[in-house]
Amino acid sequence: MTMASNSRYTATVSLVVMAVGFVGTLFFEGSTWVRFLQSGFEAGLVGGLADWFAVTALFRHPLGIPIPHTALLPKNREKVSRALVSTIQDDLLSKKSITEKLAQVPIVEKLLRGAAEQLGSESAKMGMVSLSEYAIRQLPLDKLAAIGEREIRNIVDGVDLREMLQKALQQVYTRGYDELAFDFALDTAENLIMKPEIRDRMGAMASQALQNLNAGGMMQFALNAFAGFFNDEKLGSLIQQFMLNGIEGLRLHSNPNRRAVMKAIHNWLDNPSNQEKITLELDGWKSQMLDEFKLDEKLLELLQRLQAQALEWVHREDYVEVYVIPLVTRLVDEVCSNVELLDRLESGLREQIARWIEANHHKIGALIRENIDRFDDKTLIVLMEDKIGGDLQWIRVNGAICGFLIGIILAGIKMLA
Template sequence: MRRTATGMLLLMAMIFIATGRYLGVHPAMGYLHAFAEAAMVGGLADWFAVTALFRRPLGLPIPHTAIIPQNKDRIADTMAGFLRDNFLTPAVVARRMRLMNLAHAVGSYLAEPDKRGQSRVRAGAGELLVEVLQSLDPERLGNQVRGALASGLERLPVAPLLGRMMEAMIADGRHRPLIDSIIRWAGLVLEDNEEMVRDIIHQRANALLRFTGLDERLANSVLDGLYKLLAEVLVDPEHPLRAKVEEGLHNLARDLREDPAMQEKVEGMKRELLANPAVADWWQGVWERLRQSFIAMLRGEDGPGSDALSGLVGSFSELGGALRDDPRLQHQVNRFARRTAVGIASRYGDQIVQLVSETVKRWDAETVTARIEGAVGRDLQFIRMNGTLVGGLVGVTIHGASTLAG
């Protein structure tokens, strides 16, 4: 647009020079000459006015030029004041919010499908998350997540937390099913390894016991005694062995919570575990499976999470339908949104205005000039073009009037 306006000015100059040599050829040449002359004056005047807003014309130190760079701070305060007076006062916010049916707009967006018939939640937010997950480097992202978890675990004192969890579990009696499961597991392990126990007893028995066959009876007695012990502990909540186990759990919980030596031992085990490369490899595999599952779920592919996502999308659609069709719900949501917006304007309006003002003030003069000129420069070039044409028309009018008067 700047080149177009300058081209018009140069065209007027060429017409002015050309017609000046042939004024006596025809009376129309006088009108054309006057049009070009006045158009040059109008175009140059508007060029000066537009240029003076942003810089000094031809670099000359003419007063009241480069207006925007010279008054950057005042412009920043004026912009901030305009924003505060017209947008961020509670009365203005409340009036504008009262004219909006925000709940209906949100409800329509959630309830109505897009052009392809898909849910806007799935098609919009879901696809955005998919693009984000696919654009990021999986290994780097996994390492960052692992690093964040490791950093959080390093700062977290694990031992007291485990102690309090154990105490709460014991106080509620939730440890008893765990003890029962351990007893059953021990019984199954013993059953699966009977031959190994028998071999150990046979090997430890002396030759006389083996010669008389008492080693086999001894092995049977040992196994029967172990099975009987496990059965008694399992069915008797007051069994002494179970009491010993519970006492040990109480002592462990107390040591985890109060004993510095135990806490340091647990912290050392935690640090060794976090530093183990096998843990890092395991986490990387877990993270990659989670990432792929999440992408498949967001795309609606068949998988363990697709039903959950469909249910979530359906819930959003139902909520959108209620917001779109229920006037009472709309009234409540709109009132809440209006009060929230008014509260934000009241509490943070001055801070927002100050942020705008300080941001503009921190810009250098060239940045302010470039941004404002980029926003309105096209229209300002139209001013130059209009000034050229209007100046030419005024020149023709004056020339015609003087010709008629003469």
């Protein structure tokens, strides 16, 4: 039995008691106390009936009789609904009250702290692993590779090869790399000249050249005598020794021939027209190398390897505890300790909430109206009686008791008069 039913039962009992008391006192005459009680029961009965009529008239026609100004709630359902919607929407849950209440709560800090505290649970760990895996798998590797290739090409195309060449030559001169390169060339030439097959080939080439030389007269006689004296091997050894002696002299930095050669090389490299030719050659070589290297494919392969390694990494047992939780905790602490940043985040969040409330506040009234309209009059009255009927039934009890007491008082006044 509900509270409203208990109250209704109590109110009915009180009304019955007053009726029985009034009827019972009609059969006793003469006693003062009987007249007092009769007046009390009579007034209590009138008060109880009047309050029963008033309470009942709120919800329905008393005894089913369509008395004017009864069944007030069904007749005024629309007014009651509007008043209820207006009270809740504009007073209890007004935009201003909601906004002011939210302004008292540090929403961002509470959200951050709460999220950080929940990371230690098993469900949160599994969620972080799943979220990380999902995020990694959703990366558009082909698009990233294309973007990477485009950016690398832009960087390479933006390089001033002429300026780079000049700076490179400056470094070569400053660090002596030109001298080292020249010495390397001398070493290479010496190693080649020292080979027997090279020596013999140089001798054969020189002998053939002498034989084909037509000087005429005494010069021709001398050349023929020289060629007959030296065979290919001797002639090759002679040329070999001559070249080795020349190389040995060029190794000395003080050798004028070396200085002349290095100066000629420097002049050629420093010549603007030659530098322009070198720059054009490097530029063509640069574009060709980027095309042949298939940069987009290489970048895609690299990103795929990194993705596989990242997926393997997030499935490690210590991934969340060692990496995620410390990182999130540190970030939360830094944000919460940064008062200026925290204020900006709070202001931004409250501004968004205020906009959302502004855009959706009318839905509170619509929701209340929708829920009220779902019930017919009978069901709505039953619900209201169940919620507030108990208190209303006590009005009937109080009316009967107060009427009883007032009746006794009035009887006393009548007797005194």
